[in-house]
Amino acid sequence: MSIDAESSDFLRRMAGLVPGVIYIFNHKTKSNEYSNRSIGTLLGYTPQELIDLGDALFGTIVHEDDLEGLAAYFDSLGELADGVSATHEYRDYARDGSIVWLRSIDKVYERDTDGSVLRHIGIAIDITAQKQTEERLRATRRELEQLTYIASHDLKVPVSNMSTLTHMLSEAGELLPPEHSETLGWMRDVCNQAQEKLDALVCVAQANAGEMAPFEPVNLAAVTENVLVSLHCQTTDARAVIRTDFKVPEVTFLARELENMLQAMIANAIRYRSPDRRVRIEVTSRSVENMTEISVADNGTGLDLPRDEGKVFDLFRRAHAVPGGAGVALYTIRCLMHRIGGTIRVEGSPGEGAAFTLSFPQPGA
Structure with missing residues (x-):
């Protein structure tokens, strides 16, 4: 047997062992001229059956939603430089009707006399399992987003209402028997714990949430008012004085997310109040x-700072040992701000208070 014959036989054997589909596509006839035997395992067709399809190949095996994209991709290979590869993902129908996801890696194999691509060679790899995993992850992400919505709306409201109710009842503590006062205190502690757990759940879920809804103008005064209603018990207990000064009345963002952010930041300001003076909080905006x-x-x-700055924004870490907290709110805020091209920064010094500032990109900037 000659060397050329041995080499040819070796290449045929290797092509048969490759797990992906090796093919040669003719750009003039719009048809396959060669496929290795792996096509049978992957799609259920013999190499000759694909060749016999001629220019009906695309219309027979390519998913209808991917026809236009694959045709455009093959046309773009005419601009591909020699030795450079291109990649595309698409769906094919197997003979039994099942859908197979493929990733093709293609290079120019032969050019015509005018320099245009006559044939290209490619290998198509089965990525169906990967795509199925991605779809499961997307479904899980959608469930997570739904859970976030439920936690931030359907659950937070009744917990907040229960906290407000126990606070109102406790104001009549002198009229209640001691055992009832003790029960009310216990109920308030439970409500506060539930609120903290819900806030932590919302924060972690938001940090890993998927695509955001379209942004819209958000009125800062209205959002802040909603926050203060939710934090009524905490602000009353702390006798907090809260002042607002919105030189910029609106920000382009999402009302629900901004409300969660401001609630976490104001709640932290109350939680880490000084025992030596009355709580004073300023919520302001500017351009x-x-x-x-x-x-x-x-x-x-x-x-x-800067000693504590890393702890402030890290997940499950806090700059203060007491009082307790989940250590997730500021981490989540930082993640959300980075996702939209914004920032969060902190300023402060021991015993002198702190200021957290959110910077939002302005529309058209």
Whole structure:
């Protein structure tokens, strides 16, 4: 047997062992000229059956939703430089009607006399399992987003209402028997714990949420009012004085997410209040260059920066040992701000309070 014959036989054997489909496509006839035997395992067709389909190949095996994209991709190979590969993902129908996802990697194999692509060679790899996994992940993400919505709306409202009710009842504590007062105190603790757990759940879910809804103008005064209603018990207990000054009345974002952010920031300001003075919190907005800044500043225990800055924004870490907390709110806020091209920064010093500032990109900036 000659060397050429041995080489040819070796290449045929290797092509038969390759798990992917090796093919040669003719751009003039719009048909396959060669496929290795792996096509039978993958799609249930013999190589000759695909050749016999001629220019009806695409219309027979390619998923109808991917026909236009695959045709455009094959046309684009005419611009491909020699030795450079291109990649495309699409769906084919197997002989039994099942759908197979393929990733093709293609290179120019032969050019015509005018330099145009006459044939290209490619290998198609089965990525069906990968696509199915991606779809399951998308379904899981949609469920997570739904859970986030339920936690931030359907569950937070009744817990907040229960907390408000127990607070109102406790105001009549002198009229209640001691055992009832004790029960009310226990109920308030449970409500606060439930609120913290829900807030943590919302934060972690938001940090891993999928695509956001379209942004819209959000009125800062209205959102802040909603936050203060939700935090009524905490602000009343702390005798907090809260002042607002919105030089920029609106920000382009999502009302629900901004409400969660401000609630977490104001709640933190109350939680880390100084025992030596009355709580004072300022919520302000202003325009700085091409950004809208929203700040929540307090006169609380403050922070030791830059020592504590890493702890402030890390997941499940806190700059203060007491009082307790989940350590997720500011981490989530930072994730959300980065996703939209914004930032969150902190300023402060020990015993002098802290200020957290959100910077939102302005539309058209």
